[in-house]
Amino acid sequence: MEVIVRPDREQAVSLVAEIILDRLRAKPEIVLGLATGRTMTRVYDLLAQSAVSFACVTTFNLDEYVGLSAEHPGSFARYMRDHLFEKVDIDPARAHLPDGAAADLRKAAHDFEELIKKAGGIDLQLLGIGENGHIGFNEPASALMSRTRDKTLTPTTRAQNAAFFCGDPNMVPPRALTMGIGTILDAKELILLATGEGKAGIVARAVEGPITASVSASALQLHPNCKVVLDEDAAGSLKFRDYYDFVFENEPEWAKYRR
Ligand code: F6R
Numbered sequence: 001m002e003v004i005v006r007p008d009r010e011q012a013v014s015l016v017a018e019i020i021l022d023r024l025r026a027k028p029e030i031v032l033g034l035a036t037g038r039t040m041t042r043v044y045d046l047l048a049q050s051a052v053s054f055a056c057v058t059t060f061n062l063d064e065y066v067g068l069s070a071e072h073p074g075s076f077a078r079y080m081r082d083h084l085f086e087k088v089d090i091d092p093a094r095a096h097l098p099d100g101a102a103a104d105l106r107k108a109a110h111d112f113e114e115l116i117k118k119a120g121g122i123d124l125q126l127l128g129i130g131e132n133g134h135i136g137f138n139e140p141a142s143a144l145m146s147r148t149r150d151k152t153l154t155p156t157t158r159a160q161n162a163a164f165f166c167g168d169p170n171m172v173p174p175r176a177l178t179m180g181i182g183t184i185l186d187a188k189e190l191i192l193l194a195t196g197e198g199k200a201g202i203v204a205r206a207v208e209g210p211i212t213a214s215v216s217a218s219a220l221q222l223h224p225n226c227k228v229v230l231d232e233d234a235a236g237s238l239k240f241r242d243y244y245d246f247v248f249e250n251e252p253e254w255a256k257y258r259r
Contacts, residue, residue: 001221003207003228003244004254005235008094009195010042012231015192015257016126016193017046019227022191023124031116033125033179033187034084036061036076037135038163039195040128041083048087058119060112062127062136066150074164074172075100084101098148098177109148109177116183125187127155129194131154133202133215137178144211144219146180151259181219190226192217204237 006012020043024030034040061076070077077097085095096115102108116122127135132154138146139154158172165171184190194203206217207228220226235241248254 001207001223001226001228002247003240004248005230005238006242007232009128009231009233011105012195012229012234013042013045014046016049016191016229017183019045019093019191020047020124020126021050021052024052025055025138026071027123027192029033029058030122031033031058031060031119031121033122033184034059034061034078034080035126035128036063037128037161039193040126043126043193044083044087053089055091057090058094058182059090059096060116060119060122061097062125062184064098064178065173066100066105066175066177067173067200069101071098079164093122098116098172098179098258100177102177105150109150112148112177112179116186117171122187124189124191127184127190127192127200127217127220127257128213129192129199130157130208131160131198133180133206133217135192135217135220137176138150138184140216142213142216144213144216144222145182147183148177148179150175150177152223175195179214185219185223188225190220190223192220192226192228193230194228195231196235197236200236203228203234204228204239205228208239 064076068075095182098112100107137151160171161172162169205215211221
């Protein structure tokens with residue numbers, strides 16, 4: 001795991017956008033795993049503003065609420081169209097989200113995993129982190145080897161996402177179809193982006209704490225190619241900060257991103 005701390009939110013977000021665009025330029029038919037949420041909106045702004053083509057890109061989103069149609073204003077399908085898909089030249093047939101409106105959720109979950117396999121696996125998976133340490137909607141106590149399935153959301157997560165549902169946590173659907181932690185760990189490269197003071201405690205537990213199902217994001221420590229990009233506020237509780245900065249300042253891989 002590599003931890004990169006940038007001085008502010010905008011610089012953390014642009015570093016993530018730059019890495020994604022570099023991967024896309026190197027492999028125009030890249031398979032991207034995408035996340036939603038407040039942290040990602042600015043990443044998608046920057047991707048949409050770039051001149052890079054998404055024509056050959058395939059995407060798989062981490063999750064979708066159970067019972068919401070793709071047209072619902074709170075759905076992640078709608079979020080993705082508003083923030084990225086309608087602003088770039090992606091082929092909508094290649095942009096996949098779990099089908100939270102499916103009558104048979106087990107089948108929908110199985111089909112989603114099969115589609116990822118058929119696409120050759122995910123090259124680069126983008127991740128945020130929930131206040132309770134979830135990645136995707138893998139709430140605390142999710143199996144570290146879990147695959148795509150439906151999960152019941154915690155009250156914390158429903159409160160965290162209430163802003164997308166008129167501010168009312170009770171309007172946030174109680175369940176979601178989400179990639180499992182095992183599905184996420186299968187991606188060839190992972191980038192987790194977290195910003196803001198509110199994430200500092202959980203980021204420290206995920207990055208420097210023990211690997212435990214109580215903090216789903218701690219499973220990322222097992223992945224051989226995982227980057228955690230933070231702003232100063234989200235990095236506030238890290239113990240090995242000096243070492244992370246030293247690596248970023250000295251590793252040749254990061255030379256072009258140091259500005
Ligand atoms: C979204 C997702 C979640 C979010 C996380 C952080 O598709 O899977 O894990 O990344 O809840 O959300 P924000 O960025 O709103 O704090």
